[in-house]
Structure formats: C-alpha cells, structure tokens
Amino acid sequence: MKVTVVGAGAVGASCAEYIAIKNFASEVVILDIKEGYAEGKAMDLMQCASLNGFDTKITGSTNDYSKTADSDICVITSGIPRKPGMTREELIGINAGIVKTVSSSLVEHSPNTIIIVVSNPMDTMTYLVHKTTDLPKHKIIGMGGALDSARFKYRLAEALEAPISDVDGMVIGGHSDKGMVPLTSHATRNSIKVSEFLTEERLTQVAEDTKVGGATLTKLLGTSAWYAPGAAVSGLVQAIACDQKKIFPCSTLLDGEYGLSDLCIGVPVVLGRNGIERIVDVSLSDAEKDHMKASAEGVKKTNGLLEL
Ligand SMILES: NC(=O)C1=CN([C@@H]2O[C@H](COP(=O)(O)OP(=O)(O)OC[C@H]3O[C@@H](n4cnc5c(N)ncnc54)[C@H](O)[C@@H]3O)[C@@H](O)[C@H]2O)C=CC1
Numbered sequence: 001m002k003v004t005v006v007g008a009g010a011v012g013a014s015c016a017e018y019i020a021i022k023n024f025a026s027e028v029v030i031l032d033i034k035e036g037y038a039e040g041k042a043m044d045l046m047q048c049a050s051l052n053g054f055d056t057k058i059t060g061s062t063n064d065y066s067k068t069a070d071s072d073i074c075v076i077t078s079g080i081p082r083k084p085g086m087t088r089e090e091l092i093g094i095n096a097g098i099v100k101t102v103s104s105s106l107v108e109h110s111p112n113t114i115i116i117v118v119s120n121p122m123d124t125m126t127y128l129v130h131k132t133t134d135l136p137k138h139k140i141i142g143m144g145g146a147l148d149s150a151r152f153k154y155r156l157a158e159a160l161e162a163p164i165s166d167v168d169g170m171v172i173g174g175h176s177d178k179g180m181v182p183l184t185s186h187a188t189r190n191s192i193k194v195s196e197f198l199t200e201e202r203l204t205q206v207a208e209d210t211k212v213g214g215a216t217l218t219k220l221l222g223t224s225a226w227y228a229p230g231a232a233v234s235g236l237v238q239a240i241a242c243d244q245k246k247i248f249p250c251s252t253l254l255d256g257e258y259g260l261s262d263l264c265i266g267v268p269v270v271l272g273r274n275g276i277e278r279i280v281d282v283s284l285s286d287a288e289k290d291h292m293k294a295s296a297e298g299v300k301k302t303n304g305l306l307e308l
C-alpha cells in the first residue's frame with residue numbers, strides 16, 4: 001500500500017506521522033514544492049521508526065511526481081492555511097490554483113489512485129478535483145466531517161462530563177464555520193440519546209462550539225490546527241487501505257442524495273478498498289434538513305467562485 005501526501009506542512013506531516021505509527025502502509029511519499037522540506041520531514045519521521053515501532057518507509061520529494069507513481073491513495077494538503085479572523089472560503093484564490101495543478105500531476109502518475117482532499121475551502125476543492133481529473137466519483141473524497149465529528153464528540157463529552165469513548169456523534173454538511181450540521185438528534189452516550197442528559201440550550205451550545213472548532217484553534221494558535229486533522233485523515237486512509245467498511249462523514253459528489261446535486265458536501269459514507277462504497281441516507285429532523293439546505297447553498301456559492 002503506497003500513500004502519497006502532498007504538502008509537508010503542519011497537516012501533511014501530522015497525517016504522515018499518524019499513518020506511519022498505525023503501521024498499515026508499506027510506503028508513504030511526502031511531496032512539497034519547497035526545496036528539501038519534504039525530504040527533511042521524511043528523514044525526521046523515519047528517525048521515529050525505531051522509537052515508535054513502525055516499518056512504514058517514508059521518503060520525501062521536492063515536486064518530483066515520478067516518486068509518487070502508482071500510489072494507491074493520495075492526500076492533498078498543499079495550500080495556505082487561514083489566519084485568525086479569516087474564513088476558510090477566503091483561501092480559494094490561492095488554493096484553487098494549487099489544488100488544480102497538484103491533482104492533475106498526481107493522476108498523471110497514478111491514474112488509478114484514490115484522492116483525499118484536505119486543502120480549504122475543502123468542499124469546493126473536492127468539487128474542483130472532480131472538474132480537473134477524470135477519476136470516478138467514488139475515488140474523490142473530501143476530509144472535513146471526520147474531524148468535525150471528533151470535535152463534536154470532544155464537546156459532547158465535556159458537556160456530559162463523560163469519557164469521550166462513551167460518546168458517539170456525527171457532523172455532516174459543509175466544512176465551514178456556518179455550514180456544519182452537528183446531528184444532535186442522533187448523538188448518543190453509550191446508546192442513550194444525549195437529549196436524555198442535556199438541555200436543548202446546552203446541546204445548542206455544544207453544536208455552536210463544534211461549528212467554530214477550527215476558528216477557535218486558529219485564534220489560539222495563529223494558524224489552523226494539525227494534530228486532529230492529521231489523525232482524521234489517517235483514519236480515512238486506514239479505512240480504505242484495510243478495507244474496513246467504516247462509516248465516516250466525507251465530502252462527496254451528490255447526485256440527488258439528501259435532495260442535493262452537483263456539489264460536494266459532507267454526508268455519511270462507507271469507506272473501503274474502493275474508496276466511497278456507499279452513501280448512507282440518514283433521517284434528519286426538520287431543523288437539520290433546513291441546516292443542510294442552507295449549508296449546500298453556502299457551498300454552491302463558493303463553488304461559483306471557481307474558474308472552471
Ligand atoms: N479539511 C480540513 O479539515 C482541514 C484543512 N486544512 C487545510 O489544509 C491546508 C494545509 O494546512 P497546513 O498544513 O496547516 O499549512 P502549511 O502552510 O503548514 O503547509 C502547506 C504546505 O503546502 C506546500 N505547498 C504549497 N503549494 C504547493 C504545491 N503547489 N505543491 C506542493 N506543495 C505545496 C507548502 O510549501 C507547505 O509546506 C490548508 O489549506 C488548511 O486550511 C487544515 C486543517 C483541517
């Protein structure tokens with residue numbers, strides 16, 4: 001199993017590290033445009049191998065896509081992150097050009113690959129990869145919901161004063177400050193609905209804190225987060241590499257599901273060896289349906305800024 005990670009920055013390096021530590025991939029190639037940067041990160045990570053007990057071979061490349069040839073999975077993290085006060089959508093001007101070039105170079109060398117898009121604004125960048133490459137739709141996956149759901153579980157556990165392992169919940173919709181749709185009606189503590197424990201007001205607070213999870217960290221760190229994003233990507237890569245058939249919310253091209261079409265947005269999907277093996281339709285409350293519709297309108301507005 002060969003995995004390429006484009007972008008050796010904060011998220012790319014964290015993602016490569018988690019993939020290596022989980023020890024399921026034979027090879028990880030990190031590629032960056034900055035001279036020597038990916039090689040340096042790869043060497044530093046390889047020097048963790050004996051300490052952390054993994055055998056994954058990590059190599060770096062300065063923009064040489066021949067090194068990425070025949071990758072089973074490619075992760076795109078190249079692009080600029082936001083600064084405090086910015087929205088993810090504001091990154092489109094620079095990141096669209098980067099994602100377009102990177103995705104065509106990847107597919108040129110790995111025509112059968114599965115692409116996981118991380119660069120922001122992620123739903124629009126995922127849509128752009130569809131427009132740029134001729135990969136089938138089940139092989140283009142946007143990562144946002146897995147991270148947002150992890151943040152939702154963190155906030156739920158905090159409100160419930162419960163261990164995170166006791167909590168389950170999912171966030172669908174667009175990966176944006178306003179567009180996320182935390183499914184509070186489906187969230188559970190050890191299979192009991194969280195509404196049995198928390199007031200509607202507290203649940204609304206949990207949902208609001210979840211939606212601004214990325215912005216909150218950006219304010220604290222001066223740039224956006226990387227540990228949980230890297231861990232979330234590694235979860236998707238592992239589900240595909242190990243054919244786990246796990247459900248994650250991922251951004252995928254919709255064609256009528258959830259009443260939406262011609263956009264990529266987060267919905268629950270089954271991930272396995274073929275990428276997205278099935279889109280799962282869950283029943284939503286009326287409020288969640290309204291939020292999903294508004295979220296889709298927001299994503300379409302951002303897609304409208306693409307020069308296709
Ligand atoms: N979807 C999600 O849940 C998340 C998305 N992000 C996004 O991921 C992206 C990366 O974030 P960070 O790693 O923090 O940024 P970073 O600045 O630390 O790293 C980005 C790397 O991309 C490289 N790069 C730029 N243009 C390139 C090109 N044409 N080819 C190859 N490499 C290129 C840069 O040299 C840099 O090393 C941002 O757009 C950020 O908003 C970040 C966290 C979560």
Ligand SMILES: O=C([O-])CC(=O)C(=O)O
Nearest residue numbers: 082088214215218224225
């Ligand atoms: O907040 C950002 O800009 C980066 C990101 O997508 C996240 O951490 O959720």
